Amino acid sequence: MIVAAVTNFIIHVISAGGYAGVAALMAIQSAAIPLPSEIIMPFAGFLASQGRFSLPLLALVGALGNVAGGSAIYWLGRYGGRPLVERYGRFVLISRHDLDLADRFFARFGLFSIFVGRMLPVVNTFISLPAGISRARFAPFVVYTFFGSLIWSFALAYFGSRLGPQWLELRQRVHGLDYVVAVLVVIGGVWWVYRHFRRKPA
Numbered sequence: 751m752i753v754a755a756v757t758n759f760i761i762h763v764i765s766a767g768g769y770a771g772v773a774a775l776m777a778i779q780s781a782a783i784p785l786p787s788e789i790i791m792p793f794a795g796f797l798a799s800q801g802r803f804s805l806p807l808l809a810l811v812g813a814l815g816n817v818a819g820g821s822a823i824y825w826l827g828r829y830g831g832r833p834l835v836e837r838y839g840r841f842v843l844i845s846r847h848d849l850d851l852a853d854r855f856f857a858r859f860g861l862f863s864i865f866v867g868r869m870l871p872v873v874n875t876f877i878s879l880p881a882g883i884s885r886a887r888f889a890p891f892v893v894y895t896f897f898g899s900l901i902w903s904f905a906l907a908y909f910g911s912r913l914g915p916q917w918l919e920l921r922q923r924v925h926g927l928d929y930v931v932a933v934l935v936v937i938g939g940v941w942w943v944y945r946h947f948r949r950k951p952a
Contacts, residue, residue, distance in 0.1 A: 760789050764797065769811045772803075776815030776903070780895075781823050782876050787812075791903050795910025805907050812903030813896050816868065820878040820895050827882025861890050868898025869905075 763771040772794050779785040794808050864886065867877035881891055 760785070761793060764790070764794055769803070769807060772808060773811040773815035773818070776812045776899075777819035777822075779819065779875060780816040780878065780899070781819035782879055784875055786871075787874065787902065787906060788871060791906030792910030792913065795907035796913065798907060799911040803907075805904065805911060808907045809900050809904035812907070813900040816874075816899035816903070817892055817896050820899075821888075821892065823878040824882035824886075824888065824891060827879040828885055829882075831879060831883040861886075861894050864891055865894040865898040868895055869902045874899075874902065 760775060763775055765771075767774065772790065775785060775790045776787060779787050779790065791808065791812055794803055794812075795805065797803050798805050798808060864877060864881055867873045878891075878895070
């Protein structure tokens with residue numbers, strides 16, 4: 751029911767809004783709101799196969815939408831995220847030490863993780879917030895967000911155009927990746943809780 755409602759919403763927005771609708775949906779998707787790009791871009795690609803859109807332009811507006819939405823969440827994380835997490839993070843088992851680890855992670859791997867994260871289901875929706883909290887440099891964040899999103903948007907739109915009327919099959923094919931990522935998140939969460947309480951006596 752929820753997937754059907756989301757799919758119908760996406761179809762309506764793209765059908766009515768054209769390129770602007772695609773950009774708006776991708777902005778929402780990258781702003782930590784789980785609106786799947788695996789439905790947005792394949793449907794737009796299907797319309798491209800019908801002559802309504804251009805695949806290169808779809809990739810461009812998809813990437814620009816990701817940059818817009820991702821930048822908004824980046825700045826939210828940068829100027830509001832860390833103080834809030836430092837004050838209330840203990841209630842969700844996030845400590846200042848954890849934030850320091852995130853800072854070091856982005857200092858060492860930030861650009862690569864942002865670029866790759868834009869091409870991973872689930873991860874691409876939330877990657878901007880920790881980047882902002884960790885104060886990753888904004889200019890490289892935008893560049894890597896753009897190019898990672900450009901590749902991801904073009905790939906999904908291309909497959910959607912190749913699938914034609916069966917574009918929804920793409921969602922079924924990549925849906926399994928969502929479960930893989932979810933399992934990894936659960937495993938990581940268990941480790942996070944264990945490490946948090948193990949550090950308590952110190």
